[in-house]
Amino acid sequence: MPTVSVGRDRLFAALGRSYTQEEFEDLCFSFGIELDDVTTEKAIISKEKHLEEDKPSADDEIIYKIEVPANRYDLLCLEGLAQALRIFNGQEKIPRYTVAEISKESMLKMHVKKETSLIRPFVVCAVLRGITFDEASYNSFIDLQDKLHQNICRKRMLVAIGTHDLDTLQGPFTYEALPPPEINFVPLKQVKNFRADELMEFYKSDLKLKKFLHIIENSSVFPVIYDHNRTVLSLPPIINGAHSAITLKTKNVFIECTATDLTKAKIVLNTMVTTFSTYCKRKFEVEPVEVISFDGNSSVFPDLSEYNMEVPLSYITGSIGVPLEVDEVTNLLKRMQLNAEKAGSGASSISVSVPPTRSDILHPCDVMEDVAIAYGYNNIPKRKLSSLKPLPLNQLSDLIRSEISMNGFTEVLTWILCSKKENFEMLNRKDDKSTAVIIGNPRSCDFEVVRTSLMPGMLKTVGHNKDHPKPIKIYEVGDVVLLDDKKDVGASNRCLLAALYCGASSGFELIHSLVDRIMEVMGTSFVPVPDKSGYFIELSDEPEFLLGRQAKIIYKGKRIGIFGIVHPEVLTERLYGPYGCLLCCLLNKRVDRIGCSFYLAT
Amino acid sequence: MAEDAILGYLAAAEEIPDSGQFASQHGLHHSDIVNVIKSLHGFRYIDAQDIKRESWVLTDEGKKYAAEGSPEVQLFLAVPQEGSISKDELQKKLEPSVFKIGCSQAGKNKWVDMGKQVSRKVQHVEDKVKDLLIRVQNGEEIGKDDVNSLKARKLIVAQTWKGYSVRKGPNYAPKRKKVATDLTRENLQRGDWKELEFKEYNFNAKGPPSESGHLHPLLKVKQQFKNIFVQMGFEEMPTNNFVESSFWNFDALFQPQQHPARDSHDTFFLEAPSTTRELPEDYVELVKRVHESGGYGSRGYMYDWKREEANKNLLRTHTTAVSTRMLYALAKQPFAPKRYFSIDRVFRNESVDRTHLAEFHQIEGLVCDRKLTLGDLIGVLDDFFSRLGMSKLRFKPAYNPYTEPSMEIFSYHEGLKKWVEIGNSGMFRPEMLLPMGFPEDVRVIAWGLSLERPTMILYGIDNIRDLFGHKVDLSLIKRNPICRLGIN
Numbered sequence A: 001m002p003t004v005s006v007g008r009d010r011l012f013a014a015l016g017r018s019y020t021q022e023e024f025e026d027l028c029f030s031f032g033i034e035l036d037d038v039t040t041e042k043a044i045i046s047k048e049k050h051l052e053e054d055k056p057s058a059d060d061e062i063i064y065k066i067e068v069p070a071n072r073y074d075l076l077c078l079e080g081l082a083q084a085l086r087i088f089n090g091q092e093k094i095p096r097y098t099v100a101e102i103s104k105e106s107m108l109k110m111h112v113k114k115e116t117s118l119i120r121p122f123v124v125c126a127v128l129r130g131i132t133f134d135e136a137s138y139n140s141f142i143d144l145q146d147k148l149h150q151n152i153c154r155k156r157m158l159v160a161i162g163t164h165d166l167d168t169l170q171g172p173f174t175y176e177a178l179p180p181p182e183i184n185f186v187p188l189k190q191v192k193n194f195r196a197d198e199l200m201e202f203y204k205s206d207l208k209l210k211k212f213l214h215i216i217e218n219s220s221v222f223p224v225i226y227d228h229n230r231t232v233l234s235l236p237p238i239i240n241g242a243h244s245a246i247t248l249k250t251k252n253v254f255i256e257c258t259a260t261d262l263t264k265a266k267i268v269l270n271t272m273v274t275t276f277s278t279y280c281k282r283k284f285e286v287e288p289v290e291v292i293s294f295d296g297n298s299s300v301f302p303d304l305s306e307y308n309m310e311v312p313l314s315y316i317t318g319s320i321g322v323p324l325e326v327d328e329v330t331n332l333l334k335r336m337q338l339n340a341e342k343a344g345s346g347a348s349s350i351s352v353s354v355p356p357t358r359s360d361i362l363h364p365c366d367v368m369e370d371v372a373i374a375y376g377y378n379n380i381p382k383r384k385l386s387s388l389k390p391l392p393l394n395q396l397s398d399l400i401r402s403e404i405s406m407n408g409f410t411e412v413l414t415w416i417l418c419s420k421k422e423n424f425e426m427l428n429r430k431d432d433k434s435t436a437v438i439i440g441n442p443r444s445c446d447f448e449v450v451r452t453s454l455m456p457g458m459l460k461t462v463g464h465n466k467d468h469p470k471p472i473k474i475y476e477v478g479d480v481v482l483l484d485d486k487k488d489v490g491a492s493n494r495c496l497l498a499a500l501y502c503g504a505s506s507g508f509e510l511i512h513s514l515v516d517r518i519m520e521v522m523g524t525s526f527v528p529v530p531d532k533s534g535y536f537i538e539l540s541d542e543p544e545f546l547l548g549r550q551a552k553i554i555y556k557g558k559r560i561g562i563f564g565i566v567h568p569e570v571l572t573e574r575l576y577g578p579y580g581c582l583l584c585c586l587l588n589k590r591v592d593r594i595g596c597s598f599y600l601a602t
Numbered sequence B: 001m002a003e004d005a006i007l008g009y010l011a012a013a014e015e016i017p018d019s020g021q022f023a024s025q026h027g028l029h030h031s032d033i034v035n036v037i038k039s040l041h042g043f044r045y046i047d048a049q050d051i052k053r054e055s056w057v058l059t060d061e062g063k064k065y066a067a068e069g070s071p072e073v074q075l076f077l078a079v080p081q082e083g084s085i086s087k088d089e090l091q092k093k094l095e096p097s098v099f100k101i102g103c104s105q106a107g108k109n110k111w112v113d114m115g116k117q118v119s120r121k122v123q124h125v126e127d128k129v130k131d132l133l134i135r136v137q138n139g140e141e142i143g144k145d146d147v148n149s150l151k152a153r154k155l156i157v158a159q160t161w162k163g164y165s166v167r168k169g170p171n172y173a174p175k176r177k178k179v180a181t182d183l184t185r186e187n188l189q190r191g192d193w194k195e196l197e198f199k200e201y202n203f204n205a206k207g208p209p210s211e212s213g214h215l216h217p218l219l220k221v222k223q224q225f226k227n228i229f230v231q232m233g234f235e236e237m238p239t240n241n242f243v244e245s246s247f248w249n250f251d252a253l254f255q256p257q258q259h260p261a262r263d264s265h266d267t268f269f270l271e272a273p274s275t276t277r278e279l280p281e282d283y284v285e286l287v288k289r290v291h292e293s294g295g296y297g298s299r300g301y302m303y304d305w306k307r308e309e310a311n312k313n314l315l316r317t318h319t320t321a322v323s324t325r326m327l328y329a330l331a332k333q334p335f336a337p338k339r340y341f342s343i344d345r346v347f348r349n350e351s352v353d354r355t356h357l358a359e360f361h362q363i364e365g366l367v368c369d370r371k372l373t374l375g376d377l378i379g380v381l382d383d384f385f386s387r388l389g390m391s392k393l394r395f396k397p398a399y400n401p402y403t404e405p406s407m408e409i410f411s412y413h414e415g416l417k418k419w420v421e422i423g424n425s426g427m428f429r430p431e432m433l434l435p436m437g438f439p440e441d442v443r444v445i446a447w448g449l450s451l452e453r454p455t456m457i458l459y460g461i462d463n464i465r466d467l468f469g470h471k472v473d474l475s476l477i478k479r480n481p482i483c484r485l486g487i488n
Helices: A008-015 A021-031 A041-048 A078-088 A114-118 A135-150 A196-203 A210-215 A262-279 A313-320 A326-335 A364-375 A392-406 A455-463 A508-521 A568-574 B002-012 B019-025 B030-042 B060-068 B071-078 B087-093 B096-108 B128-137 B144-152 B185-190 B217-231 B281-293 B307-311 B320-332 B374-387 B430-436 B452-459 B474-479
Strands: A003-007 A034-040 A062-067 A108-112 A122-128 A159-165 A173-178 A222-226 A232-235 A253-259 A285-292 A298-301 A307-312 A339-342 A349-354 A472-483 A491-502 A535-539 A545-555 A558-566 A581-587 B046-058 B117-120 B156-168 B243-245 B313-315 B338-347 B359-370 B393-400 B403-413 B418-428 B442-450
Touching: A003 A008, A003 A078, A003 A135, A008 A062, A008 A078, A021 A034, A021 A078, A021 B393, A034 A041, A078 A135, A078 A262, A078 A326, A108 A122, A114 A173, A122 A262, A122 A298, A135 A159, A135 A262, A159 A232, A159 A262, A173 A253, A196 A210, A222 A253, A232 A253, A253 A262, A262 A285, A307 A313, A307 A364, A313 A326, A313 A349, A313 A364, A313 B374, A326 A339, A326 A349, A326 A364, A364 B393, A364 B403, A392 A472, A392 A491, A392 A508, A455 A472, A455 A491, A491 A508, A508 A535, A508 A545, A508 A558, A558 A568, A568 B185, B002 B019, B002 B030, B002 B046, B002 B156, B019 B030, B019 B156, B030 B046, B030 B156, B046 B060, B046 B128, B060 B128, B071 B087, B071 B096, B071 B128, B087 B096, B087 B117, B128 B144, B144 B156, B217 B338, B217 B359, B217 B374, B217 B452, B281 B307, B281 B430, B320 B338, B320 B359, B320 B430, B320 B442, B359 B374, B374 B393, B374 B403, B374 B418, B374 B442, B393 B418, B403 B442, B418 B452, B430 B442, B442 B452
Parallel strands: A108 A173, A108 A285
Antiparallel strands: A003 A062, A034 A062, A122 A253, A122 A285, A159 A253, A173 A222, A222 A232, A285 A298, A307 A349, A339 A349, A472 A491, A491 A581, A535 A545, A545 A558, A558 A581, B046 B156, B243 B313, B338 B359, B359 B442, B393 B403, B403 B418, B418 B442
């Protein structure tokens, strides 16, 4: 997106008030431009020269670098920008640009020769009469040409602008294309005469101009504009002649735009003349020039007519999603420099006249957008499309399951129901009646209680896979049920995680690694005791694990899990011999507090 | 032996005050004693306290003189008792370094006359330096002045001696029990696990690194984005076509042929295959017309549209090229609403720096339905971004050739305390949709963002090359946590 540099104080003066930076940023944001950088002339120069940046002193002029949309050529200089914002703020009405009414005979003429079609076929022109420049507006005039050349003119490929002091010239003008050796003139900023082919050679070392040479370099003829006295106005798209150079004192400016794309040439010309007609004696009036083609066709430029578009109200309100009346819409459009009124016909329709400054308006959708911008994007009520939200707890447990699988553990899926003996006695635990949900009418002793840990299922799985090659590494993420006074039914589910290693040694270290890995993928860090910002490991004392061979995981001060070597009595004497390691972890509902009761066993 | 000595000694005595003395009393090496103390301390058989002492040890030169005598005495002895010896003769009898140092020291001591001829000035000397060195070697104390003079001659250096004082620990026993490091199958089979005493675990250290596979952080984030789209009822578009024609990448999107994005500065054009073989001709005709002269209520761009430009192949600069193909196919069917998404690679001819790569991933979502409004767009963006934890959004008018209205999406970043641009959105222009054949009231709202930028913000990475590409540190991939985007 193009960036325009404007002096802050001049801008505020043009806006009729000053803003804090934040206020101005908000204004930009709602209008759709952006304050990109705040700097000073000095800082820009030292940056260009790669010098150390001096501290800006108070009297340096503050410069705002403002990003504007790539299709808004009318905003490429201070004059256009300030005018657009004044109108947006309702401080000013939309100007009506007019073409001066002069007779065909007294109109300046530009004759186009046939050969120009070989290289650069189009030219459009206009005159700004009775202009008064000051230093700032003069610089702005030069800068705007530069910005246009960089953007819509595609580095002068499509369009090149020449501006001249009309009082040094005499019409009619001719636009010709001649073999380079036949063109001879003193170019801008030079004192001696150059032949066009020599000039091209000369500019090969000119940093600014050399990048435009390729546009005509290989052509047998070069485009050139002469006045009645064969004074060269310009060698487009490279350089103007020195003779007609404009100065601060210039009163009458002749503007010519040569092009390979006529539409863009007209836009460029209109942008130049509408923007700077504000400094003319007759404000917003431009003097036309007749361009006469070699085949006799004649056209008068600039074409400042307004483009009329009829837009149904329903299209605007139906696209934005806000009910608006006709006069609300027309008022909003006026803030965007679009004159609008209720269309004559009975149906609710709006007749929009697009001024020559708004070449970006192609379709009613562009008008609709301007209504939305003036209304304020952020004032539009949102409408929700249908969508679903999954359960975070289950999403998280799915992610943890794949992490554990990637650690080489195989997932098992065991039953929720088990015998009382399996849930308590076989784990060296006593049923104190405070934890487990008891089934009233079990069909067999296998279904007496709802499990309170994943251990019975894990151990039974190993017991029934005695012939499976060792080591065995399995895990399960699943729910248990605990008695819970806070629940209406008196019981609630918990999601737990358990992992088990079974091999010739305990595998304690392996399970310890898994604990670390799970904590790592949950984004928690290992901390020294008793730091509460992460997790640490401490010796624990649970009956299903061997004394001194078990540990609890403390996360943010809370025990979230336990791992250890399963007590040999649990293994050999009651359950399914010989060894294994079990780890179990509860996923809390609050996923940032993942964790709880890791068990580990041999 | 050392262990028995220590544990045995403590059976009767309260304390071993100095492990150094203890070692020499028992004829043991101090280093052996130290190792045993450390091990016993670890199992709490004993409590050991560090003790430190400054002591002096001989340098290599000092050791040499302690054995052979000081150079000045060696020189003195080489001078005959009577008469004299020529200096050259004397030099031949001694090592060069001994001669040099000997001359200066013996001269300083006024033991000899140093001239061309050397003769004794006294008849008898004592080798005090040698004696002092031997005393230092034996660990005996010597006077301060002597220390300084030996130090000055670099014959001794200071050394810190470390040892322990030792008392009984909580687990003290006169004999150490055998400790096991792990419970094994054999222990269980023999049944001796009941008698086992285990070495304590050290929980101050993490477990050994796990043997695990790891997914790439960026693709983990991509997966979460996919999940979010699927939850919102979006269907994934087939994006496995990096090579695209300018027509589908630009022209069909109503992007004019002189648009700067179509410059070779921004887009990778192809040498082979340089052009596309076929395009849907009747649709191409409609696209050409809408660019040149508009229609469908539009003025068009009013320029000469060139087929050669549209035929040029490129690496797609956005996945919207795919969206365009999908919408074109959709418009061929009787109308049915659709929600599409894609997350895949796009290419830009940019110079690579901290925030730019020549290729990156674009996330794109679009909704195609009758009578959609800007309110729907704002609503769907609000839903999408609030699932990412960004619920504070605002929208800025913007320009994009194929959307109108266009909105840049900003989110308030709590960490940075400012509004950050997080994506772009808009309604596709009628000039893009109507030539495809959609009914007039069908609108398409769409938004796009890069996958890399939110990922960089999420993980606090400020150089894109640390996240994506061959320069990425593998340990970053390994350490990377589960992506909880959309899970809260």
